[in-house]
Amino acid sequence: MPFSALSLSGDDVDKKVMRPPSSDRKTIVENFFSLTLFQLIITFIPFLTVPYLIRVIGAEKFGLISFAYAFVLYFALLADYGFNYSALREISISKEDISKVSRIFIAVMTLKLCFLILSLSLIGVLCIWVPKFREDWPVYLASSGYLVGYVLFATFLFQGMEKMKYLLFLNLPSAAFTLLILILVKSEEDFLRVPLLGSAGSILVGLLALATAFRKLGIRWERPRLEQIQHEFKEGWSMFLSNLVSVGHGNIRILAVGLFAGDRITGYYTVAERLMNMLQVFPLSLWVQVVYPRLCSIFVENKGRFLKMIQGFQKVATLLYLLMSGAGFVFATWIVNLLCGNPAEEAITSLRFLVVALFLTAANAFRVQFFLVQGRREIVLKISLFSGGIATLLVFPLTLYLSYPGTALSLIVLLSLAYVLTEREMRARRL
Structure with a gap:
C-alpha cells in the first residue's frame, strides 16, 4: 500500500483515530468554503470573460494577451520563491506566537520585494532588446502590474493563520475590475484594456491585503x-527549484x-x-490548500x-477525478463550442490531452503532500527536478x-514521471 503504518513507530499510530475531531472538521470546512469563494473570484470569474474576449477581440489578440500573462507569471515564480510552502508551514505551526509570525512575515516580504525589483528589471531589459517582446511592449508593460499585486498579497500568511475568509473579501475589488472588461472592452482596438484592468485590480488587492x-x-x-531573512531564503530554496520546473512548466x-x-x-x-486549471482548482487545489496547514x-x-486522513483524501481525489476527466474527454466538443462559439479543433484536441493530465495530477496530489507535511522537501524536489526537467526539455x-498536441503531451510526460517516481520513493521507504 502507498501509505501504511510501517512509516511510523508503534507509539505514533493511534488505530482508534479514524476521523479528525469535530473542531478540525469544522475549521477545515469553514476554510474550504472561504477558499472556494476566493477561488471563484480569482479563477472562475476571469474564466467567464474568455468566451466574450474570443468573440470581441478575436483569438489572435486573446492569444497575445495570454502569452504576455504567461511570460509575467514566470517571473511570479521567482517572486513567490518557495514561500507558499516553507513560510506557510512555519506560520501554521507557530500561529499562536504572533511575534514569531511577524518576524517570518517581515523577512519573507523583504525577500519578495527584492525579487520583484529584479523581475521588473529583467522584464524591462527583455522588452528593450528582444524583438518578440519589443514589438508588443505595451502589452507586457500593462501585464506587469499583476506581478506587483501578486507580490504584495501574502497568501501564505492568511493560509498559515487559517484565516481564509479574508482571502474572499480582499478579492472582491479584483472581481469588479475583471467584470469591467465586459463594459470597457467593446472592440479589438480595446484589447490593451484587458491587462490594464487586471493589473489595476491586482495592485489594489495587494495593498488591501x-x-x-x-x-x-x-x-x-x-x-x-x-x-531571519537568510533562514527564510534557505527554507524556500528547495521548493523554489521544484516550482521552477513543475509549476513553471x-x-x-x-x-x-x-x-x-x-x-x-x-x-x-x-x-x-x-x-x-479551473477543474484542478475546483475542488483539488482548494482541498489541498485548506487541509495543508491543518495537516x-x-x-x-x-x-x-495524519496518516488516516491523508489516505482517505487520496482515495477520494483519485476516484472523483477519474469521473471528471472521463466526462471532459467525452464532452470536449460540446464544451469548446460553448466557450468559443465554434468547435475549434485546436481547443478540442488540447482539452482531451489535458484532461488526462488532470487525472494524473489528482492521482498524485496527496501522495506529494505526505512528504511536504513531514518537511521532506528534498524528496519532492528530486522528483520535480527530474520529471519537470525532462518535460521542459521536451x-x-x-x-x-x-x-499544440505536443505541448499538452509534454505535461502528460511530466505527470506520469512524477507519479512513477513518487511511487518508487514510497516503496523504497516501505510507506
Whole structure:
C-alpha cells in the first residue's frame, strides 16, 4: 500500500483515530468554503470573460494577451520563491506566537520585494532588446502590474493563520475590475484594456491585503533581521527549484505554443489550459490548500491521525477525478463550442490531452503532500527536478514538430514521471 503504518513507530499510530475531531472538521470546512469563494473570484470569474474576449477581440489578440500573462507569471515564480510552502508551514505551526509570525512575515516580504525589483528589471531589459517582446511592449508593460499585486498579497500568511475568509473579501475589488472588461472592452482596438484592468485590480488587492495583515491579523512591524531573512531564503530554496520546473512548466507550455504555433492557436490552446486549471482548482487545489496547514499541525500532534486522513483524501481525489476527466474527454466538443462559439479543433484536441493530465495530477496530489507535511522537501524536489526537467526539455521540440498536441503531451510526460517516481520513493521507504 502507498501509505501504511510501517512509516511510523508503534507509539505514533493511534488505530482508534479514524476521523479528525469535530473542531478540525469544522475549521477545515469553514476554510474550504472561504477558499472556494476566493477561488471563484480569482479563477472562475476571469474564466467567464474568455468566451466574450474570443468573440470581441478575436483569438489572435486573446492569444497575445495570454502569452504576455504567461511570460509575467514566470517571473511570479521567482517572486513567490518557495514561500507558499516553507513560510506557510512555519506560520501554521507557530500561529499562536504572533511575534514569531511577524518576524517570518517581515523577512519573507523583504525577500519578495527584492525579487520583484529584479523581475521588473529583467522584464524591462527583455522588452528593450528582444524583438518578440519589443514589438508588443505595451502589452507586457500593462501585464506587469499583476506581478506587483501578486507580490504584495501574502497568501501564505492568511493560509498559515487559517484565516481564509479574508482571502474572499480582499478579492472582491479584483472581481469588479475583471467584470469591467465586459463594459470597457467593446472592440479589438480595446484589447490593451484587458491587462490594464487586471493589473489595476491586482495592485489594489495587494495593498488591501497588506493593510489587513497589520490591522486584522496583528502583524507587528519590525526591522527585518538578516538572520531571519537568510533562514527564510534557505527554507524556500528547495521548493523554489521544484516550482521552477513543475509549476513553471505550465507557463513554458503557453510560451512554446506562442513561439511556434502563433497567437491564434495560442488563444485556443489557452482556453483548454484555463478550463483544465479551473477543474484542478475546483475542488483539488482548494482541498489541498485548506487541509495543508491543518495537516501540518496534526502531524506534530498525532501522526496516526495524519496518516488516516491523508489516505482517505487520496482515495477520494483519485476516484472523483477519474469521473471528471472521463466526462471532459467525452464532452470536449460540446464544451469548446460553448466557450468559443465554434468547435475549434485546436481547443478540442488540447482539452482531451489535458484532461488526462488532470487525472494524473489528482492521482498524485496527496501522495506529494505526505512528504511536504513531514518537511521532506528534498524528496519532492528530486522528483520535480527530474520529471519537470525532462518535460521542459521536451516541450519545445514536441511543440515544434507536433504543434499544440505536443505541448499538452509534454505535461502528460511530466505527470506520469512524477507519479512513477513518487511511487518508487514510497516503496523504497516501505510507506
